[in-house]
Amino acid sequence: MSLTPSRMIDLQSPLPTFRLPDTAGHLVSSEDYTDQPLLVIFMCNHCPFVKHLADALADFTREYQARGLAVVGINSNDFQAHPEDRPKRMLEEARERGYTFPYLVDETQDVARAFDAACTPDFFLFDHHHRLAYRGQFDDSRPSQDVPVTGHDLREAADDVLAGQAPSDTQKPSMGCNIKWK
Numbered sequence: 091m092s093l094t095p096s097r098m099i100d101l102q103s104p105l106p107t108f109r110l111p112d113t114a115g116h117l118v119s120s121e122d123y124t125d126q127p128l129l130v131i132f133m134c135n136h137c138p139f140v141k142h143l144a145d146a147l148a149d150f151t152r153e154y155q156a157r158g159l160a161v162v163g164i165n166s167n168d169f170q171a172h173p174e175d176r177p178k179r180m181l182e183e184a185r186e187r188g189y190t191f192p193y194l195v196d197e198t199q200d201v202a203r204a205f206d207a208a209c210t211p212d213f214f215l216f217d218h219h220h221r222l223a224y225r226g227q228f229d230d231s232r233p234s235q236d237v238p239v240t241g242h243d244l245r246e247a248a249d250d251v252l253a254g255q256a257p258s259d260t261q262k263p264s265m266g267c268n269i270k271w272k
Contacts, residue, residue: 139266166202
């Protein structure tokens, strides 16, 4: 299990545009979320860091979507080299976990590069102007630790964004498996 931190790009960076298929082949675009706060999660099926928080992430996203936060998950891994991350398996994973957000396929990996995504999970929270308000960890929990998964860090940031406030500039990088580049 390799440990890769998120790159912590500059706050206030604009949302990179994207247009990607979900697991059913329907196209989802960044333009679908105009004037909405948007959480973009780079994730995959096989990463132990994603698996560690997947159930809590499903709960978090259901709760915050009901409060007005738009959410998309993006899998940019090379699924030819990692077949457990192929779109059919993504669909199964979304159903098993109860994900209520579009789980998108970035086969070319162009979107991951545009975001400067580095790891899974990698969280990018944009305000309603689509300026980066938070990039960092879900919480302090890791697969090898006895720390409960709470989503504390992302919850605080999402609460601030939904209230029209800027989250604290003190943000800890997410840690996870590196994106599996082609």
